Amino acid sequence: MIHSHHKHKASILELKQSQKRNLQSWLLSAPSLIWLTIFFSIPYLIVIIYSLLLPDIYEVKFQFTLSAYREILSGTYFKPFFLAFRLALMTTLLCLLLGYPVAYLIARSSEKWKNFLLVLIIIPFWTNFIIRIFSWRIFLSSGGVMNEALIALNLVSNPVEIIRTDWAVIIVMVYVYLPYMILPLYSAIEKLDFTLLNAAMDLGANERKAFFKVTLPLSREGIFAGSILVFIPALGAYIIPQLMGNQNALYIGQVITYKIKNIPRNWPVASALSLVMLVIIAVILLTAYSLYQKRQIRKTDEIR
Amino acid sequence: MKSGKLYKRMNLTIFTLVMVFLYIPIIILIIFSFNDSKIVAGWQGFTVKYYLQLFENQQIKQAFQNTMLIAILSTLFSTILGVLAALGLENKRFTGRKVMNALIYVPLIMPDILMGVSLALMFNFLRVGTGMATVLIAHITFCVSYTTIVVQSRLQGFDYSLVEAAMDLGAKPWLIFWKVKFPLMIPGIIAGALLAFTLSIDDFIITFFTSGRGFDTLPIYVEGAIRRGTITTINALSTLMIGFTLFLVAITKRVRNLLLR
């Protein structure tokens, strides 16, 4: 029989061991923890401080004021936010529509093809970001390859002005963010048990029904992850609108950058706008997270 | 089944379109880097003169050196930090797990512009002159998350009975780490380092906010050149950079194959 003092001894032993391992984990994590606290978390505190200061032509005056927030509340910056939101939404939707079939096709191809196709998707992603944008400028510009081809084919008589429009921005955004959508989708679809699909069809569902009733719901997590990975970075887009877009209607990323970089500078407003964006992102993430948690709970309930 | 075939064909069509979409701009860029014309439109004949101009351009040379230096150093530091953190996070009962996870995953999805702005303002607040050091700090910061996650995901598949086997055969903990665990972590570490390296070379926005005047990386130089309209050599430069990344990927693949046998 096991006596209580044995139990006591066992628990002390286990406790000591887990305490030692815990300390070890803290020591191993410490460098990253400290680094990210100093260079990721604390900078946001500085942003908060700067948002409460008075702007100057070059820097800031260390004088407390709420003028930056007042300026934001006046509604001047509503449109850039709206444009960024619309852009992020369009980009996410288009990435999903284009990415899903691609991810599905890769996930369902044979092992040998899978790796090859994945590399094909990733290679453009390895190509420099700026260069990818630049290549689209060459392709889309009024004297560019696309227009020459369209004119040569007699499809249009005058060059189509795509560059410097919101469409150009969306095309390049989709181009840049597509891999971020395809990869999570791929790993979600790949985990799918395709015999379920056969079972569904065996039970009388046609391809379309089987897709909407089985494949799509089961790959929801991939859709979720992919959408977040595209939508949130897209909200802060700066350089793509800058190089491709219409400079008369600025996106919020451009506005913030101008306020930081261009003279006269307005760092308090840039800070306040950044914080507004941060809050929007936090709300989106927390909503997504709680939705995800609810789903997880429901899932475990189903298992029970 | 007719509808089945239809869906398959639709998938294949979209797949092909996406591939064309992904590759056409790059291919055109490469072709036009050999075009003997000041502007991008119209084929004027084959030339390599822009490549030659490239090598004479001191600014580009400097930007290339800066990029490489930043990439190598930030890869080195972020990989070390990432490996340590991943080893720390192996412990499922680690009390700092939630904090660490938050610190590692949040930077991953934050728009670059927010990280750029916040770092720029902090450097200003601390009166730190922007330049190579600030760029390096920024790059390490955004790379750590990636290296940690990559190494961590590889560690999840680690077979702990190998550690027991080594212990059983007489190896003490420290030796087990260097003889068994670390060698098996190398593919993950390489994958993480490669990712950090490409991300560092690739970055424009965060560098844009944290580099001062006079410290250009290639992306910063290229963006400036595009804005100024001096794009002839940029085609050539871009082609070389594409070639370079492909070369890098091929090499690491080979190294990994060698290690993973």
Add this chain to the structure above:
Amino acid sequence: MEEIRIENLTKSFDGFIAVNDVSFTIKTGELFSFLGPSGCGKTTLLRMIAGFETPLTGRIMLGNQDITQLPPYKRQVNTIFQNYSLFPHMTVYENVAFALRIKKVPHAEIDSRVKEMLQLVKMEDQAAKYPNTISGGQKQRVAIARALINKPKVLLLDEPLAALDLKLRQHMLIELMNIHDAVGITFIYVTHDQSEAMSISDRAAVMNHGNIIQSGPPDDIYERPASIFSAYFIGETNLIPAEVTSIEEEYVDLKCNAGDGEFFEIDSTFHFRPEVGQKLTVSLRPEKIAISRTKPRAQEDINVIKGIIEDILYLGSHTQYIVKVGNLKFRVFSQHKRVYFDDKALDWEEPVWLFWHDTDSWLIDEVTPMGMDVGEVNVFERPFQTSRGVKRLLKSE
């Protein structure tokens, strides 16, 4: 070389007692098996001997040395792991050489010892290969060579054949016995497969719920099970609920309950002295029962009962009959005897006689578990899991 002595070993995990106050001694050079269903504590016991777990109480003695608190790397004990755990980044040669390289043995000696070991396990021509390029059986050989190269005093084998297919398993079993003979050290073998343990061990211990139920030579456990658990876990058996009606000098008379108020009488030799009126269980191995459609000549020491064939399973080497006696079902193995005295095979639903010698039954001093009293079941399927499985089986049949 020294014997292994386990004294009052106890281990618990989060309050669950995995090994409960176990004591035993394994002699030098012995091939000793721990046999039991999964979760019975056999692997925990092995891991404590290897040093991967620290016992809560008790001692592990290797000869005169107390090794209880020694870390694994200081014990002269090596382990063959269930999935072999070969280092994937090292060649076969490097795997085998690992322990010696750790000890900084001179190169030339490493080389000769590794080669010797590889020869022992017949892997000398695979030395340069990597583990993921060789077969399961070959991995097994490498694991053996790797574990033996350090000249351990004890080799621990944790379900070493579980990952191999049947043919290879039988082959490797013989190899293991040969290797045991060749190196002459103590082997401690853990398995859930009773046929493995029976064929390989000098002695075996049956474990359940962290306790050793019975230990001894395999044939002893088979022929003389000390409990219902060891009777059904080792081999297959018929368990008959019985009550002692009288005790003679060499045998007891038993009244067996066939359910529904039906009874039949048998007699049996005994190895412990029951009392008149005591309820106990008779274990009768299926191969000890003869089956016939004609009634055998009456003899004093032969038990004869009548039943009806319910099922016939042709199993190649033998045929298995399920015979109903009242509500009891008897499992009977009959070797190559599908044809009987009158050249006609026994058929379903046919009335038959079952008979056996009264020294072939074995009394177990335990009341037949629930469900037996009403005579519903006395035939056990080979249990899959713990004794919970027994209860489940009893209920379901």
